[in-house]
Each structure stands twice: as C-alpha cells, then as structure tokens.
Amino acid sequence: MSTRKPTHPGAILREDVIPELGISISAAAEALRISRQMLHKILNETAPITPEMAVRIGKFCGNGPEIWLRMQQARDLWEAQQKLADEIKKIPTAKAAA
Amino acid sequence: MSTRKPTHPGAILREDVIPELGISISAAAEALRISRQMLHKILNETAPITPEMAVRIGKFCGNGPEIWLRMQQARDLWEAQQKLADEIKKIPTAKAAA
DNA sequence: TACATGTGTCAAGTAATGATTTACAGATCT
C-alpha cells in the first residue's frame, strides 16, 4: 500500500501505443472521436481513463477496455487510500454476531 | 458483452453483509462515517461504490477495497459499453505501421 | 515567403456525479 503511485494508463499510450503506430496526437484524437485537448491531458496524465474512454481506447487498440480500466482503477484506489489514510483508522472492522 | 448488467456491490451489502452482522443501516452508516442516506442509496443500488467508498467498506468488512471496486468497475464498464454501442462502431482499430 | 499541420496550454461553459444536511411521514418497540 505504501508503494509508489501506480502507472497512469496514459503513459502506456504515450510511450508505447502512439509511437508504435507512428500517428499524430491530433489524428489519434480524431480516430477516438474525442477532442485533441482531452487526449493531450490523458497522455499528460492529468485526465483519468473513464469507463467510456476505456471503451474507446480498447476498441482503437484492439485489446479491449479492461486493461485500461484496471490500470486506472489501481491509481484511483491508491489515491483514495492516501487521502483517507487518517479517516480509515476511525472505521472499525465489523465482527459477525454469530 | 450482451450479458445482463453485473451485480451491484450494494446488493452484497444488503443481502449478505448487513444481515450477517445483524446491524441497522443507521449504525452501519455511522461506522462507515458516511451519511445514512448515502448508505441507503448504495444499498438501493442508486449510488455507485467510489474508490473512497470501497476503502471505507473494505475496512469495515475486513476484506479490503479491491473486491468492492472491481464489482463496481464491471458495472461501469457494462454501462459504458451499452451507452457507446453505436459510437464505438465508428472508432477504427489501429494497425501498427511496421 | 506563405500556408498548412501539429503541439502545448489556457479559459469558459456545460452536464453529470458524489456527497452532505435538513426535513417529513410511516413503522416498530418499550
């Protein structure tokens, strides 16, 4: 849990997918049917992969949405755990009555 | 992909966890440190399990946040796929240049 | 040179979401 922040899916797109395809950001955004600025933020790791984005990217990359969504979820969870680090101490663990 | 909508995590809480613990909704909400209404919506499947909620519930149930988040993610993905069913047809699958 | 294309970035606006508090009516238990 105190490991480093999980990799942002945008990093994979930026470092692997886009270069491999030899495609411009503008063209990729057009293919994904999202705004160029939005894709830019994803590549920049300042926007998350929403379920809808995962569906788009999964189709475009041909490997399905799950992997993209899972990476994002790992991030979101990591961040939530950091944010709630204090709060969580106040939450008891329930015990079954019987 | 055309299976039925994945089970909402709230259903597990409503049908298994809470009954097993023999605890009131109000008491559970208090333990989770969220409003009674919010928990009600979760049990009612009208509110999603956010990453932060998953952390709370995971602590309370003692089994960690992942399972709760994964169930929610399956739902979100299913819904996204339904919503984008038409849109996705317009997105090409990229082919590597080399 | 001039023009097109791509990139980085910012700002404004929109729509939805996650959550809170307050409130009220009905059920049940003591």
Place this chain on the structure above:
DNA sequence: AGATCTGTAAATCATTACTTGACACATGTA
C-alpha cells in the same frame, strides 16, 4: 408517549469529465 429506524425527497456544494474557442510556437512543404 417517546425513541429509534427507515424510506424519500429537496436544496446545496464541490468536483469531474468533457467540449469549443483561442493563441503562440514549431516544422514541413509548395
């Protein structure tokens, strides 16, 4: 009667996920 729990609804607030429009800068190319 009083206390607690429950189901709902409304008002509010902050944040998020997008969009479009705009501007500056670079680079390639006719």
